[in-house]
Amino acid sequence: MRRYRVAIVAPAAIIGEGIATILRRGGEADVVLIERSLGDILPRLRGADVDMLIVDTALLRTTELGEEYSDIVVVALQTSLYDAEVARRMTHAITLYTAEEDILRTLSQAIDAPSEASAHESHELSDRERDVLILVAKGFTNKEIASELSISPHTVISHRKNIVHKTGIRSVAGLTVYAVLNKLIDSEQL
Amino acid sequence: MNNIYSNATHSVIEPKLKLFELIDTHPSVVSIVSRLNITLPFGDISLEDMCRRDGYDVGLFITLCNMHIDPSYRPDMTALRPNAIEDVIGYLRASHRYYAQYMIPHVARHLDEILAECDALSQRVLRSFYDDYTHYVMTHFEYEERNIFAAIERAQSSARCDLSTLERPHGDIDDRTNDMASLVIKSLPERVSTPLRCAMLKDIYALRDDLRTHTNIEMYLLRPLVERLVKTAKQ
Numbered sequence: 001m002r003r004y005r006v007a008i009v010a011p012a013a014i015i016g017e018g019i020a021t022i023l024r025r026g027g028e029a030d031v032v033l034i035e036r037s038l039g040d041i042l043p044r045l046r047g048a049d050v051d052m053l054i055v056d057t058a059l060l061r062t063t064e065l066g067e068e069y070s071d072i073v074v075v076a077l078q079t080s081l082y083d084a085e086v087a088r089r090m091t092h093a094i095t096l097y098t099a100e101e102d103i104l105r106t107l108s109q110a111i112d113a114p115s116e117a118s119a120h121e122s123h124e125l126s127d128r129e130r131d132v133l134i135l136v137a138k139g140f141t142n143k144e145i146a147s148e149l150s151i152s153p154h155t156v157i158s159h160r161k162n163i164v165h166k167t168g169i170r171s172v173a174g175l176t177v178y179a180v181l182n183k184l185i186d187s188e189q190l
Numbered sequence: 191m192n193n194i195y196s197n198a199t200h201s202v203i204e205p206k207l208k209l210f211e212l213i214d215t216h217p218s219v220v221s222i223v224s225r226l227n228i229t230l231p232f233g234d235i236s237l238e239d240m241c242r243r244d245g246y247d248v249g250l251f252i253t254l255c256n257m258h259i260d261p262s263y264r265p266d267m268t269a270l271r272p273n274a275i276e277d278v279i280g281y282l283r284a285s286h287r288y289y290a291q292y293m294i295p296h297v298a299r300h301l302d303e304i305l306a307e308c309d310a311l312s313q314r315v316l317r318s319f320y321d322d323y324t325h326y327v328m329t330h331f332e333y334e335e336r337n338i339f340a341a342i343e344r345a346q347s348s349a350r351c352d353l354s355t356l357e358r359p360h361g362d363i364d365d366r367t368n369d370m371a372s373l374v375i376k377s378l379p380e381r382v383s384t385p386l387r388c389a390m391l392k393d394i395y396a397l398r399d400d401l402r403t404h405t406n407i408e409m410y411l412l413r414p415l416v417e418r419l420v421k422t423a424k425q
Contacts, residue, residue: 123376167372173319174369180315181377187311 004051004111007033009041010077011056015096019054019077019103026104038065045069046154052111054094071158073110123166130184132159136172137179138189203255205238205248212237216259221400222251224292225284247271253411254281258403265411267418275346275415278407279339285404286331293397294324297370300390304374307382316373323366327401330363342416367398 006029010016013036020031032048035041038059045053052073053065065074076093092110094103125133128149135145142160146153169175179185203212209232213219223230228244241248249269256263301320305313371394374387 167376169369169372170365171369173322174366174373177315177319177373178377181312181373181379187314190311190315 003028003030005030005032005049006052006054006107007031007035007041007045007048007050008077009035009038009053009055009059011036011059011079015056015077015079019094022100022103023107025100026107028104028108042069045072046152049154052107054107068155068158071161073113075107075110125163125166129159129163129166132156133163133167133175133179134184134189136160136163137176137185139172203237203252205241205252206236208234208236209240210234212255216255218258219255221288222254222258225281225288226251227284247274247277250274250277250281254407257406257411258400261399261402261406265414267414270415275342275412275419278412278415279342282404282407282412283335283339285400285407286335289397289401290328290331293393293400294327297390297393297397298324300386300393303386304378304382304390308379312379319373320370323370326366327363342412345416345419363401364398367394367401370394371398 006023008016008019008031010019013034016034016036020034023029023031029052032050033041033044038055041053050072052075053069054075054077056077056079058079073091075091078093078095091113092106094106098106131149132145135148140148142153142156145156149156163175164170167175167178169178176190180190209223213223223232226244226246228240232240235243237251238248240246241251247270249271253265253270257265298320301316305316308316371391374390374394378387
């Protein structure tokens with residue numbers, strides 16, 4: 001399995017550093033960010049190419065983790081009672097009393113599990129994903145697509161991951177055929 | 191079926207087993223027989239008698255069968271003759287011919303029928319996608335035959351071989367084969383009939399799985415044999 005990149009949000013340094021130490025010992029994950037608040041970490045998630053966010057549930061409100069982070073696995077760190085609405089975003093949980101090997105196993109399962117959303121969501125491309133696909137089919141690079149659509153290159157990468165997931169097609173050549181067969185582009189645009 | 195039984199990981203095939211019994215249990219073995227030019231009809235000949243008659247190592251034949259039947263099967267190197275490298279390369283070359291002359295053209299015939307149902311632009315991009323795919327796969331085979339296999343054959347006399355040449359990845363071929371299947375499942379025009387789509391899919395997945403076994407044979411059979419050769423030479 002490939003190594004995954006983790007960001008940790010915990011109110012106390014001793015907790016954040018403690019989890020990081022356990023993960024480093026486990027050898028499968030790289031801890032790339034540790035912060036005391038979600039606000040400090042959100043703007044840096046994309047730049048750090050984070051796969052998993054471990055967050056103290058006491059610090060998380062529903063609205064903070066928007067759609068744009070839907071590809072990041074979120075694991076709850078339970079240090080206190082928390083809001084049921086918030087809990088829906090969590091697929092897995094660890095507590096202060098979880099044994100070390102159980103922490104490592106829980107995180108491994110979380111990174112490998114297909115997300116709830118992806119298991120049930122429609123395989124229809126969103127309008128934005130369609131825009132990105134058309135530009136991919138026309139041979140644009142990620143950087144060119146970002147500037148054409150006025151979005152960040154990280155958002156382009158996130159859209160491309162979703163396109164691959166929904167269409168089941170990885171190669172640019174295959175995506176071009178997909179775009180033509182689904183009438184997203186015509187011969188003049190090729 | 192006295193000689194085929196299963197343990198937790200894979201079925202065990204014994205040399206005394208009749209070829210027809212093996213095929214009766216595992217029909218996919220027919221494609222190995224076809225690649226090795228084993229003559230038909232084979233009556234009730236046993237695997238060891240057949241191999242003796244046609245000059246194959248029965249241990250290697252059984253290993254190849256196991257690798258085709260169970261993708262997680264890993265060969266027992268101690269059961270193979272020292273000169274198995276030559277035979278393994280012979281089998282890999284025969285597999286290349288089997289893909290080029292049989293499996294790939296088979297998919298192409300279904301594609302021709304599908305193209306007849308498509309508009310001109312779809313025909314053009316699908317045809318070019320498949321031609322690129324074929325070209326990519328054939329170039330990969332040629333590369334292996336000219337560079338890797340030839341280098342290993344030379345190494346058998348000089349006992350020197352750069353093992354890194356065996357590392358050429360096959361991931362791209364697997365991705366492209368899967369892309370083709372996804373297009374057939376999700377994107378062909380509605381008027382392409384379901385039986386035709388299914389026939390095409392069956393052939394694409396058969397090709398994909400066989401190519402995966404081919405990669406396994408290179409990585410888990412050929413590579414350890416070459417490593418053994420180099421190690422013995424050093425000693």
